[in-house]
Amino acid sequence: MKNSWTGGESACLDSPEDGLAVAVHRREAGAFERLVERYESSLYNYAHGILQNTFDAQEVVQDAMVRAHRALTRQYDEERCATLALRPWLFRTTRNLCLNRRRSKTRELERPLHEFDDNRLGPFVGGAHSDLERREETELLRRALSILPVEARELITLRFMEEMSYGDIAKTVGTSEAALRGKVFRSLKLLRDALEKKGVAHAV
Amino acid sequence: MRCRNVLTRIDALRTNELAAGEAQEVHEHLGKCHDCEESLNDVVALARSVRSIAIKPPKSMRASLTATDRFDVVDAGGRPIFVAFSNRGLRMIHTGSSEEEFRTMYGERFGRELVRGALPERLRRQVAAAVEGEGVDRPVVDLEGSEFEQTVLGILTRIPRGEVRTYSWVAQQAGRPKAVRAVGNICARNVVPFVVPCHRVVPAGGGVGNYAFGSEVKRALLEREGVPVDELEEMAGKGIRFIGSRTTHIFCFPTCRDARRIRGDNRVAFHDEEEATKKGFRPCKRCQPAAA
Numbered sequence: 001m002k003n004s005w006t007g008g009e010s011a012c013l014d015s016p017e018d019g020l021a022v023a024v025h026r027r028e029a030g031a032f033e034r035l036v037e038r039y040e041s042s043l044y045n046y047a048h049g050i051l052q053n054t055f056d057a058q059e060v061v062q063d064a065m066v067r068a069h070r071a072l073t074r075q076y077d078e079e080r081c082a083t084l085a086l087r088p089w090l091f092r093t094t095r096n097l098c099l100n101r102r103r104s105k106t107r108e109l110e111r112p113l114h115e116f117d118d119n120r121l122g123p124f125v126g127g128a129h130s131d132l133e134r135r136e137e138t139e140l141l142r143r144a145l146s147i148l149p150v151e152a153r154e155l156i157t158l159r160f161m162e163e164m165s166y167g168d169i170a171k172t173v174g175t176s177e178a179a180l181r182g183k184v185f186r187s188l189k190l191l192r193d194a195l196e197k198k199g200v201a202h203a204v
Numbered sequence: 205m206r207c208r209n210v211l212t213r214i215d216a217l218r219t220n221e222l223a224a225g226e227a228q229e230v231h232e233h234l235g236k237c238h239d240c241e242e243s244l245n246d247v248v249a250l251a252r253s254v255r256s257i258a259i260k261p262p263k264s265m266r267a268s269l270t271a272t273d274r275f276d277v278v279d280a281g282g283r284p285i286f287v288a289f290s291n292r293g294l295r296m297i298h299t300g301s302s303e304e305e306f307r308t309m310y311g312e313r314f315g316r317e318l319v320r321g322a323l324p325e326r327l328r329r330q331v332a333a334a335v336e337g338e339g340v341d342r343p344v345v346d347l348e349g350s351e352f353e354q355t356v357l358g359i360l361t362r363i364p365r366g367e368v369r370t371y372s373w374v375a376q377q378a379g380r381p382k383a384v385r386a387v388g389n390i391c392a393r394n395v396v397p398f399v400v401p402c403h404r405v406v407p408a409g410g411g412v413g414n415y416a417f418g419s420e421v422k423r424a425l426l427e428r429e430g431v432p433v434d435e436l437e438e439m440a441g442k443g444i445r446f447i448g449s450r451t452t453h454i455f456c457f458p459t460c461r462d463a464r465r466i467r468g469d470n471r472v473a474f475h476d477e478e479e480a481t482k483k484g485f486r487p488c489k490r491c492q493p494a495a496a
Binding site: 027032033036037040041044045048054057058061062065066067068069070073074137138141142145156157159160161162163165166167181182184185188191192 | 211214265
């Protein structure tokens, strides 16, 4: 299952791909534009989640789109396009480019997620606030997220910003759904700890 | 089911991604365990907060992703020249191939399709001038590539018609004297030959060097521009890199237009910069040979 882009479990959260990959393969007018329109924001946000840099994120998305176009129109045959899980495939492409880029930059010291233990998550930011409070909260949340290990940032982006299903995330990052559930929870916990250290533990 | 197992499942429960049996077990646990129930609320609140901080790409990104590039065919003395361009300038030039080959080449390089369009007059004049071997002072190009690549291409456009420079000189001018190979690669990758005159860069050791369309084409191009290729090769064979003038005590690249005005009996040949400076010669300000 790990690296299979074809078939697999059906996603419950994700919109159907309605043959978009095939349309791009056949070079139908406007098909690639539709693909860009549908995914550019998500991919950009994801790349930014990993790289924490707007310039790099933009370059990665551009590169990913060029590669996607090349693969769909030239490298894959129609059958492969028809069975392709387009969304996780695009995210995976973006992810690989992000990680390449990170690798070529300075290596950050980051603890892998499995070093943290599970326990209760604790209360989290939420509820009704004034505009000012919300803006501060947003800023704090962004900062807290930025100091998390890249793996945690990535999973939080995919799961909570992109609302991707566990099935699709598993395909994107190449892991099992069961392992993923643990990782997502630990990522949340790290985020929660990061916020607490900054004194933003709002009681719900 | 224990707390630990429940906690890692509450987010999947939130979006109905658990198998029926598992969901049932988690529900049962949540009914009994206050801590876990609270965690579920936390996750729901968190999901909402985090979603609100997703960021959007700059508006300009869409345009660059979906831009339709166009192409046109320009006639150059009976030979078709394929020219790809965008609203921002020339993107690719290729000679003597079929339309299909050109489009494939373009797609492979840039991952985009080309549609037929009319080349704007300004760009057409630049292509015509470039193909004729005239210099294009300010080429309007829309090129992709790293900062270094852009710098190098910019330097190439400033090499005058009828003159040549070495790869090492370009590397030096670009601020990375050791990147001689990189300069060679950038020249080889040049998608707008003629307009960005990569053919005016030659190896320091003599000869005209490689060219995308073959060394013979490069040699012919340079000869047509007035570069005395044979003479240069002869000099390179003797290890002569610079020419100086006894009257001005200035030394130049052999193809510098100032060097070529030096009369026979006033000409001095130098093997390197050191030899020239020792004899009291200073580098020419126009061709800047000291940076070679």
